[in-house]
Amino acid sequence: MADHEFETGGPDALSRLVAAAKGGRGAPPVERWNPPYCGEIDMRIAADGTWFYQGTPIGRPALVKLFASVLRKDPERFVLVTPVERVGIVVEDAPFLAVEMAVEGAGEARRLAFRTNVDDVVTVGADHPLVFARDGHGGAKPYVKVRGELWALVTRALAYDLAEMAEPRTLDGRDVFGIAAGGGFWEVMDAADAG
Structure with missing residues (x-):
């Protein structure tokens, strides 16, 4: 060559x-x-x-x-x-999609796991955080870290399932919505933005 x-x-x-x-x-x-x-x-x-x-x-x-x-x-x-x-x-966005979700338990002890479109399986926690980015319509797009700096976009259907788990909390004097899982609280958005 x-x-x-x-x-x-x-x-x-x-x-x-x-x-x-x-x-x-x-x-x-x-x-x-x-x-x-x-x-x-x-x-x-x-x-x-x-x-x-x-x-x-x-x-x-x-x-x-x-x-x-x-x-x-x-x-x-x-x-x-x-x-x-x-x-x-x-x-174009994230390299992977989170296409399947499994949930066990409730609150911060909740285990929340995702399978990607390439069959990686990750459990939300410190090594695999769940983050929410603002989309162009004022909503939130969820992503889960897979490995290194590679993330999976959570599919729309699973995002609706995540939204049902969201709960209000006060963090650092701010009213927010988020999801308790994997020993943490993953902030979705400020409560003022959700209204």
């Missing part, structure tokens, strides 16, 4: 990533890998969680899971990373 193909993430970058990612078992230690940046690859994760390569949806779930296993968020961009190269991709 010519050096210029490697550096630009040329047309064979996808094949190289597939081959390199298939080499190991379990979650690859992508946070420890620091290969050279080789440019952008024509890959995009749409806001609805669909992965695209060269404008075409990737229809094989196993391939999407493989790419998801080597995805990392660097300070300047999302990248697919192997021990020998790192290529940038576009992520």
Whole structure:
């Protein structure tokens, strides 16, 4: 392979990533890998969680899971990373979707777990916080941290289920709505904004 193909993430970058990612078992230690940046690859994760390569949806779930296993968020961009190269991709919102939720218990002892569209399972807590970002319509969009700096957007149906768990509290002199789970209270919004 010519050096210029490697550096630009040329047309064979996808094949190289597939081959390199298939080499190991379990979650690859992508946070420890620091290969050279080789440019952008024509890959995009749409806001609805669909992965695209060269404008075409990737229809094989196993391939999407493989790419998801080597995805990392660097300070300047999302990248697919192997021990020998790192290529940038576009992520429209969050790289993953939380598509299934399990709830046990109540209050701060409540266990709240999510399964993502790539079959990661996380339980809300200090390592996997639940955060709410404002959307363009004055509402709140929930996200759960999956790993590293990778987050999953909670689907609309599950967001409604979360909203039913919200309760009012006073935090630092402010009236807020939030969800008690995983030993903490995850603030959704100020009570004044909810009215």
